[in-house]
Amino acid sequence: MALTMPTAQGQAATGADAIHAEAVKAMESDRWEEALALFDRCIELHGKDALKKFGPAFGANWYRKGLCEMHLKRLDAAAKSFETCYRDFPNNGKKAGNLFHKRALVRWAETAQAADQPAEAIRLFKKYLEERDRQNDPFEPGAYYLQLALCHFKLGQVPQGAENLETAVRNKSGFGAPDSGIVAGLQALVAAATAKKDERTLLTFFETNRGSLAMEPFEAATYTREFVKLATDSLAAGLDGAALSIFQLLPGSEAMEEDLRAKLAVMGDLPELPLPGRKLVKADLQARLAAVEAARREGNSHELLQLETTAAFHEKHGNLRGTHAAFAELDARFPKAARRADYLFHLVRTSAALGDALAAEKEAARFSEEFPDSPKAGAVKRMMLVALFEKGEYEPCIKAATALLPKLADGSPEHDICLRVLGGCYEHTGRFDEARPLLERHVALYPASPYAQSVLYLQASNRVRLQQWDEAAKLLDAFIAKYPDAAANPYLGFALLDRAECHAAAKEDAAALEALARLEKDFPNSEALANGQGLKGDLLLRQGRGEQAEESLKQALAQAEKLGQREAAAEILLRLATLLGKDPKRLKEAVPYCDRYWKGYEDLAEFRGPMAMAQAEAFAAVERGKEALERLGKILGERLASPAAGSPEAAARVYARLYAKAHGLDELKRHFAEFPGLKPEDKQARATLRITAIEAVEAQLDSPDEAAKAKADSLIKTLFQELKAEFEPKDLPPGILVRTGDFLRTRTSAPRQALPYYEEAVAKKDAAVRFPALLGRAAVLAEGSKEERDTAIQDLQEVFDGTKDAREKEEALYWLVMARMKAGDFAAAGESALRYLAPDSGFQRLVPEVRLALARSYQERGMAEEALTAHARVWGDYGGATRVSVPAMRAWIQISWTRQLPASGAERPRSDRQAAYEEGLAFLERTRPLFDKMASVDQEAWLEIEKLTGEFAATTDVKPVAKPLPQGQ
Numbered sequence: 001m002a003l004t005m006p007t008a009q010g011q012a013a014t015g016a017d018a019i020h021a022e023a024v025k026a027m028e029s030d031r032w033e034e035a036l037a038l039f040d041r042c043i044e045l046h047g048k049d050a051l052k053k054f055g056p057a058f059g060a061n062w063y064r065k066g067l068c069e070m071h072l073k074r075l076d077a078a079a080k081s082f083e084t085c086y087r088d089f090p091n092n093g094k095k096a097g098n099l100f101h102k103r104a105l106v107r108w109a110e111t112a113q114a115a116d117q118p119a120e121a122i123r124l125f126k127k128y129l130e131e132r133d134r135q136n137d138p139f140e141p142g143a144y145y146l147q148l149a150l151c152h153f154k155l156g157q158v159p160q161g162a163e164n165l166e167t168a169v170r171n172k173s174g175f176g177a178p179d180s181g182i183v184a185g186l187q188a189l190v191a192a193a194t195a196k197k198d199e200r201t202l203l204t205f206f207e208t209n210r211g212s213l214a215m216e217p218f219e220a221a222t223y224t225r226e227f228v229k230l231a232t233d234s235l236a237a238g239l240d241g242a243a244l245s246i247f248q249l250l251p252g253s254e255a256m257e258e259d260l261r262a263k264l265a266v267m268g269d270l271p272e273l274p275l276p277g278r279k280l281v282k283a284d285l286q287a288r289l290a291a292v293e294a295a296r297r298e299g300n301s302h303e304l305l306q307l308e309t310t311a312a313f314h315e316k317h318g319n320l321r322g323t324h325a326a327f328a329e330l331d332a333r334f335p336k337a338a339r340r341a342d343y344l345f346h347l348v349r350t351s352a353a354l355g356d357a358l359a360a361e362k363e364a365a366r367f368s369e370e371f372p373d374s375p376k377a378g379a380v381k382r383m384m385l386v387a388l389f390e391k392g393e394y395e396p397c398i399k400a401a402t403a404l405l406p407k408l409a410d411g412s413p414e415h416d417i418c419l420r421v422l423g424g425c426y427e428h429t430g431r432f433d434e435a436r437p438l439l440e441r442h443v444a445l446y447p448a449s450p451y452a453q454s455v456l457y458l459q460a461s462n463r464v465r466l467q468q469w470d471e472a473a474k475l476l477d478a479f480i481a482k483y484p485d486a487a488a489n490p491y492l493g494f495a496l497l498d499r500a501e502c503h504a505a506a507k508e509d510a511a512a513l514e515a516l517a518r519l520e521k522d523f524p525n526s527e528a529l530a531n532g533q534g535l536k537g538d539l540l541l542r543q544g545r546g547e548q549a550e551e552s553l554k555q556a557l558a559q560a561e562k563l564g565q566r567e568a569a570a571e572i573l574l575r576l577a578t579l580l581g582k583d584p585k586r587l588k589e590a591v592p593y594c595d596r597y598w599k600g601y602e603d604l605a606e607f608r609g610p611m612a613m614a615q616a617e618a619f620a621a622v623e624r625g626k627e628a629l630e631r632l633g634k635i636l637g638e639r640l641a642s643p644a645a646g647s648p649e650a651a652a653r654v655y656a657r658l659y660a661k662a663h664g665l666d667e668l669k670r671h672f673a674e675f676p677g678l679k680p681e682d683k684q685a686r687a688t689l690r691i692t693a694i695e696a697v698e699a700q701l702d703s704p705d706e707a708a709k710a711k712a713d714s715l716i717k718t719l720f721q722e723l724k725a726e727f728e729p730k731d732l733p734p735g736i737l738v739r740t741g742d743f744l745r746t747r748t749s750a751p752r753q754a755l756p757y758y759e760e761a762v763a764k765k766d767a768a769v770r771f772p773a774l775l776g777r778a779a780v781l782a783e784g785s786k787e788e789r790d791t792a793i794q795d796l797q798e799v800f801d802g803t804k805d806a807r808e809k810e811e812a813l814y815w816l817v818m819a820r821m822k823a824g825d826f827a828a829a830g831e832s833a834l835r836y837l838a839p840d841s842g843f844q845r846l847v848p849e850v851r852l853a854l855a856r857s858y859q860e861r862g863m864a865e866e867a868l869t870a871h872a873r874v875w876g877d878y879g880g881a882t883r884v885s886v887p888a889m890r891a892w893i894q895i896s897w898t899r900q901l902p903a904s905g906a907e908r909p910r911s912d913r914q915a916a917y918e919e920g921l922a923f924l925e926r927t928r929p930l931f932d933k934m935a936s937v938d939q940e941a942w943l944e945i946e947k948l949t950g951e952f953a954a955t956t957d958v959k960p961v962a963k964p965l966p967q968g969q
Contacts, residue, residue, distance in 0.1 A: 059089025530571030
């Protein structure tokens with residue numbers, strides 16, 4: 001540029017122009033020291049009164065001098081040069097002059113930033129934006145916002161930095177923000193956020209800008225290492241969710257490879273290919289492709305780290321299913337990974353923890369095959385066996401333990417547990433003769449085993465099951481003497497019951513009753529109590545003391561129900577129904593006990609079948625035979641569909657007798673041939689029904705009516721023919737599909753069995769059952785994975801929007817609340833809860849549960865005031881409903897104590913902490929009489945409230961009260 005001024009100053013101006021031009025040439029050749037020396041010389045010779053002699057144009061010397069100093073890392077000098085250009089050579093409205101007057105502010109700001117003076121840099125960047133000439137001074141918005149973001153991050157101002165970075169990212173195409181600059185901004189963001197443990201800002205940023213941050217796969221390959229470091233830095237700082245969000249920005253390795261190959265194919269033999277906004281360099285693309293291929297080949301691609309992070313994240317947050325899924329994918333996708341043994345180990349561990357014993361068995365077998373010498377091999381075997389045993393998968397456990405036992409060395413932990421579980425499996429499956437030598441061997445080899453106590457009991461109990469009464473009695477006496485402390489012996493109650501059975505077998509009724517009396521007194525909560533009461537009744541009956549036996553059972557029933565021993569109560573009800581049902585004169589007296597069971601204990605599946613059979617004659621005596629038949633039909637259907645639910649033979653015999661009596665033998669034959677809920681491949685179940693029908697018909701062979709006998713004989717032959725024939729399967733109609741699904745979902749321990757039935761019902765597009773099927777499916781899926789919960793929410797929304805049935809609509813909205821709470825979408829859950837609770841909704845059945853869910857949604861969203869109000873309404877309005885009032889009060893006092901607002905006149909007469917203490921104490925007193933009737937989870941919460949109020953009273957934040965206060969005082 002020319003520095004020439006008026007002619008009077010021509011000589012001086014010409015000298016400055018020449019030096020300046022020579023310096024610019026040196027800059028253009030990257031001879032920065034030489035250029036700087038020339039600018040210094042120009043300023044030394046002509047800088048005095050330069051503004052007067054040359055005008056603002058002389059400022060270019062200072063501007064370019066600053067550029068040289070920046071390149072040479074002399075930041076303080078560069079800052080002074082840019083400041084001089086801006087301060088001493090203003091244009092003052094002249095169009096020509098110092099072209100760099102305002103641009104010097106940008107360079108000055110960049111110098112300040114490089115010199116770690118972010119606050120000064122921010123001031124100068126903003127000053128340039130305010131003062132620049134919009135037509136003549138250049139402005140690069142992408143660089144501007146990225147620089148501002150970096151400065152804010154250096155100052156630890158994470159939200160402000162994120163805001164500027166987001167502006168650059170969202171407008172990167174229009175603003176010209178380069179990918180390298182954006183990556184540098186992300187690095188600064190993660191560094192600043194991890195330093196402050198500010199995961200919320202990171203999560204919000206990455207979720208909000210995911211689309212804008214996405215790069216084409218071939219470009220992402222350039223920055224894979226940088227993104228992996230961002231993620232691992234976040235993970236190291238404990239920001240697991242942020243790490244996952246960062247990993248999700250990277251396309252898969254396969255996509256990167258495909259895109260890189262496609263770009264190389266387009267380039268052909270060209271070394272470079274200019275494109276809008278970028279330039280492809282063949283050598284760079286080939287290097288990226290080689291790196292991605294090598295990472296995949298060697299089993300250390302970024303997906304591996306992503307899945308490891310996913311597994312750690314889910315485990316940290318208690319989502320074992322998510323953890324297991326991540327390790328399963330690691331196992332499947334990275335067979336050559338260096339940490340493959342760890343992945344398989346964690347697969348076994350998580351399968352065992354999830355109760356998927358069969359999966360644990362398969363994974364353990366693969367681990368042992370691939371890593372037989374691993375230090376973790378023993379632990380894997382132990383986990384597999386324990387998982388199978390504790391899940392009740394006794395047959396698979398027997399198979400695995402039988403194969404494993406000969407390979408294990410005596411004295412090893414693996415041999416110890418293998419002996420124990422194999423003996424226990426045989427015991428639980430009634431194979432007592434096979435269990436005995438294993439249990440005895442364990443007792444001999446492992447007296448100090450962690451399982452020694454349980455095995456000693458099993459050894460004694462085994463002899464009871466084998467009815468080897470004398471040996472059993474000796475072993476039981478020794479066991480009880482060795483472990484007399486009930487607190488340290490969970491088997492003592494069962495041992496007393498077994499000892500009583502030994503006394504009873506030896507006709508030592510008094511001693512048996514004495515053992516049972518100790519059981520009742522010392523172990524009122526024992527699971528053995530129900531059987532003990534039954535044995536006691538049998539003993540009293542044997543002594544001819546029927547009235548005492550009945551009275552004893554009634555007293556035991558009252559005690560069991562008072563203490564909430566539901567299993568014991570159900571067992572005693574069954575005993576009473578059976579006892580009274582044996583006397584034809586007292587059949588009707590058995591009916592109230594049967595009704596009492598079905599009303600309060602029907603969910604206890606182990607008693608449903610026996611009660612349905614025991615009540616048959618009693619219900620017939622009061623003209624309720626149809627009801628008895630229908631109930632027993634359901635029990636039979638359950639047992640036929642799932643052998644684990646119990647043997648179907650006895651139920652089938654009673655059902656066949658009742659059905660034949662009500663409908664005739666021909667109808668029984670037809671009914672059993674088309675029994676609802678049976679699958680075509682259930683040949684064993686269908687054969688059971690055929691045999692049972694034959695037995696029912698055989699009873700007619702003794703009829704004095706010759707025609708009836710001939711008909712029965714013909715029917716038996718037909719049934720045998722059908723039994724031997726092949727059955728073609730028939731599809732279940734929609735109504736039965738839904739009823740079967742509902743049964744499996746609500747009355748079994750594996751509700752996911754219902755899914756195929758609901759899916760089939762939905763697929764049939766039968767309008768009559770569509771909404772019930774969707775409701776059933778949603779209830780199952782709501783407890784599943786994220787994707788399943790999403791499907792459940794869609795199903796429920798369809799039912800709510802489409803059904804005309806008020807009960808279906810209410811149920812759909814209730815499950816929407818619960819599914820959204822389960823999914824962590826607390827805002828949507830709160831919205832659905834408010835809709836349920838709206839005065840015009842007409843919904844009443846589940847108001848307490850929905851109010852509690854609403855309160856929890858506020859709590860999860862950090863809305864303390866709303867959460868307090870909502871929780872207070874729950875414990876205030878539904879105090880007696882401890883299933884909701886207890887958790888509501890616990891949450892209320894915790895939130896109040898944490899918020900700790902002080903007292904404030906009439907508006908808040910008590911401080912939050914004083915209120916938490918007083919209301920918690922008052923609630924305890926109001927609900928104390930209800931404690932024994934609470935569910936165990938509510939009892940634990942109630943005790944936690946009691947513990948917290950005690951802790952509150954020990955602080956200086958509250959003034960303890962002399963006696964419990966009534967609510968609101």
